[in-house]
Amino acid sequence: MLSYRIGILGGGQLGLMLLQAAVDWNLDIHVLDPDAEAPCKQIAPHFRQGSLQDFDTVYDFGKDLDVITIEIEKVNVDALEKLEKEGKKIYPQPSVIRKIQDKRIQKQFYLDNNLPTSDFILTENREEVSNHISFLPAFHKLGKDGYDGRGVQRIASAEDIPKAFDQPGLLEKAVDFDKELAVLVARNSAGETATFPTVEMVFHPELNLVEYLFAPAEINAQVNAKAQEIAVKTAEAFQIVGLLAVELFLTKDGEVLINEVAPRPHNSGHHTIRANATSQYEQHWRAILGLPLGSTQAYGPSAMVNLLGEDGFQGPAVYEGMEKLLAQEQVFPFLYWKKQTKPFRKMGHITIMDNSLSALKEKVEFVKNNIRVISTESKH
Amino acid sequence: MLSYRIGILGGGQLGLMLLQAAVDWNLDIHVLDPDAEAPCKQIAPHFRQGSLQDFDTVYDFGKDLDVITIEIEKVNVDALEKLEKEGKKIYPQPSVIRKIQDKRIQKQFYLDNNLPTSDFILTENREEVSNHISFLPAFHKLGKDGYDGRGVQRIASAEDIPKAFDQPGLLEKAVDFDKELAVLVARNSAGETATFPTVEMVFHPELNLVEYLFAPAEINAQVNAKAQEIAVKTAEAFQIVGLLAVELFLTKDGEVLINEVAPRPHNSGHHTIRANATSQYEQHWRAILGLPLGSTQAYGPSAMVNLLGEDGFQGPAVYEGMEKLLAQEQVFPFLYWKKQTKPFRKMGHITIMDNSLSALKEKVEFVKNNIRVISTESKH
Numbered sequence: 001m002l003s004y005r006i007g008i009l010g011g012g013q014l015g016l017m018l019l020q021a022a023v024d025w026n027l028d029i030h031v032l033d034p035d036a037e038a039p040c041k042q043i044a045p046h047f048r049q050g051s052l053q054d055f056d057t058v059y060d061f062g063k064d065l066d067v068i069t070i071e072i073e074k075v076n077v078d079a080l081e082k083l084e085k086e087g088k089k090i091y092p093q094p095s096v097i098r099k100i101q102d103k104r105i106q107k108q109f110y111l112d113n114n115l116p117t118s119d120f121i122l123t124e125n126r127e128e129v130s131n132h133i134s135f136l137p138a139f140h141k142l143g144k145d146g147y148d149g150r151g152v153q154r155i156a157s158a159e160d161i162p163k164a165f166d167q168p169g170l171l172e173k174a175v176d177f178d179k180e181l182a183v184l185v186a187r188n189s190a191g192e193t194a195t196f197p198t199v200e201m202v203f204h205p206e207l208n209l210v211e212y213l214f215a216p217a218e219i220n221a222q223v224n225a226k227a228q229e230i231a232v233k234t235a236e237a238f239q240i241v242g243l244l245a246v247e248l249f250l251t252k253d254g255e256v257l258i259n260e261v262a263p264r265p266h267n268s269g270h271h272t273i274r275a276n277a278t279s280q281y282e283q284h285w286r287a288i289l290g291l292p293l294g295s296t297q298a299y300g301p302s303a304m305v306n307l308l309g310e311d312g313f314q315g316p317a318v319y320e321g322m323e324k325l326l327a328q329e330q331v332f333p334f335l336y337w338k339k340q341t342k343p344f345r346k347m348g349h350i351t352i353m354d355n356s357l358s359a360l361k362e363k364v365e366f367v368k369n370n371i372r373v374i375s376t377e378s379k380h
Numbered sequence: 381m382l383s384y385r386i387g388i389l390g391g392g393q394l395g396l397m398l399l400q401a402a403v404d405w406n407l408d409i410h411v412l413d414p415d416a417e418a419p420c421k422q423i424a425p426h427f428r429q430g431s432l433q434d435f436d437t438v439y440d441f442g443k444d445l446d447v448i449t450i451e452i453e454k455v456n457v458d459a460l461e462k463l464e465k466e467g468k469k470i471y472p473q474p475s476v477i478r479k480i481q482d483k484r485i486q487k488q489f490y491l492d493n494n495l496p497t498s499d500f501i502l503t504e505n506r507e508e509v510s511n512h513i514s515f516l517p518a519f520h521k522l523g524k525d526g527y528d529g530r531g532v533q534r535i536a537s538a539e540d541i542p543k544a545f546d547q548p549g550l551l552e553k554a555v556d557f558d559k560e561l562a563v564l565v566a567r568n569s570a571g572e573t574a575t576f577p578t579v580e581m582v583f584h585p586e587l588n589l590v591e592y593l594f595a596p597a598e599i600n601a602q603v604n605a606k607a608q609e610i611a612v613k614t615a616e617a618f619q620i621v622g623l624l625a626v627e628l629f630l631t632k633d634g635e636v637l638i639n640e641v642a643p644r645p646h647n648s649g650h651h652t653i654r655a656n657a658t659s660q661y662e663q664h665w666r667a668i669l670g671l672p673l674g675s676t677q678a679y680g681p682s683a684m685v686n687l688l689g690e691d692g693f694q695g696p697a698v699y700e701g702m703e704k705l706l707a708q709e710q711v712f713p714f715l716y717w718k719k720q721t722k723p724f725r726k727m728g729h730i731t732i733m734d735n736s737l738s739a740l741k742e743k744v745e746f747v748k749n750n751i752r753v754i755s756t757e758s759k760h
Contacts, residue, residue, distance in 0.1 A: 299679035
């Protein structure tokens with residue numbers, strides 16, 4: 001297993017945490033990222049600067065490697081398909097990436113596979129959105145390239161139509177949900193699957209970003225079983241090899257619906273580095289290298305707070321309050337090796353462990369009030 | 381804290397695990413090691429090949445850094461003292477390294493500080509050893525440069541005198557011990573200390589090397605309190621800043637005696653990466669960077685098996701049985717990025733977690749019987 005030459009498309013924080021987990025097995029990893037100062041740069045055994053979306057760059061990067069994976073979906077899938085045809089192991093498979101890259105195909109896939117998801121209508125442009133006033137309130141989502149809150153607009157009524165995208169997208173019925181959940185599932189090439197405990201995500205009131213999450217989710221056993229089952233079924237429907245993060249809505253009626261999925265390590269699993277026997281990152285390696293999956297057992301309740309660049313600051317990052325956090329019992333900051341901060345940029349995360357959900361939530365408040373990523377330079 | 385330029389003298393497995401722990405805080409680390417293929421090479425942000433014992437090399441390496449630490453004691457302390465005088469933070473302090481480098485001074489230090497240790501006699505050469513027949517059975521230890529079982533000879537009777545070293549050393553009364561224990565203690569610059577749970581080490585019957593260890597040790601509360609107290613007192617006596625590994629004998633009379641210490645992360649603490657809230661590696665960073673120490677709480681009983689190069693093989697390393705280990709619940713192999721194996725070389729370790737000591741010991745047996753580091757080439 002050690003002699004594989006492995007590539008990761010993308011050198012951001014997910015790649016960084018994949019590299020950290022790979023140290024245990026001395027994996028020979030090559031990273032491709034367009035940014036010469038990407039988070040992975042400092043510790044990648046091999047780092048190459050280049051576009052993830054350019055056919056030749058991706059093909060050239062992959063042609064001398066044995067196994068290639070991704071930490072971001074926005075990559076040139078044509079090049080990956082060619083590499084796959086030439087015998088490289090590409091996990092997740094290009095066919096899976098292609099389906100998930102386009103939210104329109106992704107949604108249709110759930111429908112075709114009897115996987116529960118909210119109602120939707122495909123739209124080609126803004127005008128088409130205006131033909132579906134009776135479907136509102138809904139979210140208009142760009143088919144491709146949405147990320148971290150970009151590419152999603154809430155269309156409450158006809159008045160909001162100008163906010164809709166004038167590109168291929170989908171109009172998704174607004175779900176009257178009680179909670180947002182996520183289940184990480186890994187599937188290896190032998191078809192073995194393993195899920196992590198269900199997490200509950202609390203979103204930032206304005207940004208479409210997870211503010212914090214905790215595990216296990218505060219849900220009853222029946223809902224939990226449903227969430228776990230849907231995650232496994234989804235992974236099996238895709239026949240994915242690797243990790244799949246399945247984001248779910250728990251509706252006020254107790255229904256569990258798929259919101260969207262990501263075929264890679266995910267923001268909803270950072271806490272597993274500290275809190276679980278096997279982290280999502282190690283699990284991803286196990287899955288794509290054809291190894292037995294690891295135990296996902298949690299050592300206790302945990303929470304994860306995303307550390308975002310403070311609004312109003314843009315420039316070299318300064319982390320205020322790190323020492324206060326480190327003085328707290330079982331509060332573990334993780335920074336993403338990003339030199340520059342900007343408003344709401346994901347700069348790191350903080351994992352918290354404690355014995356109860358109430359104790360976790362107190363620490364979440366402490367963390368939110370005591371750390372800031374600012375800069376000596378302001379935004380304007 | 382992030383802007384420090386940090387150096388590690390030594391790029392072996394302890395350095396590798398220090399680097400892995402440093403990823404969370406994006407520490408800017410420079411590594412010096414004489415071996416161009418040292419374990420740290422692949423993931424160190426900066427790596428320099430050079431002697432650890434040459435004054436100019438060490439001074440030159442350190443002169444543009446802010447904080448310097450070690451992962452091996454055999455370094456040029458004169459250069460570190462000069463750097464310390466010039467205002468660099470050198471942790472552990474050169475004065476501590478100097479005392480510990482020489483087992484003769486180390487032993488005398490315990491005596492001077494009322495720290496319990498076995499009786500000993502300083503010897504200048506082999507002839508002096510032969511003057512102390514009545515002191516036998518004893519161990520003859522080289523004052524300097526002993527490491528991983530080298531530099532220690534058992535002298536049971538006059539017949540063994542030819543095995544004694546003809547260099548400055550010490551004759552140490554053989555302790556009739558029941559168990560060998562170790563306590564890792566960290567001390568930061570504020571004088572705060574924190575200990576890890578006491579571990580029990582089981583030595584290889586022939587090699588003077590830990591075969592496996594487990595934590596917590598199987599000892600009563602009184603012995604445990606004594607071991608923990610001695611470790612803290614020893615760290616305070618040295619006034620060390622950083623980690624101190626304190627190896628102890630538990631005698632058949634229930635006495636706890638210091639065997640020897642190491643001023644750095646240690647083989648007896650590898651399991652803390654998986655089993656404890658804060659690993660020994662993160663704790664070392666916290667201690668030397670003037671940060672609050674982390675919780676050493678264990679998430680459950682654990683064991684650690686050293687993975688040694690199989691006797692009879694020397695050459696490019698091949699790991700047999702990795703997959704079998706990974707298929708076991710909570711069995712975590714960690715490899716040291718060493719391309720070449722040789723008989724009994726430390727090639728990695730395996731951490732095991734389970735709910736009981738008996739379950740751990742079963743897994744230890746499984747691990748010992750199912751993994752081998754061999755080579756396509758034989759020893760001769």
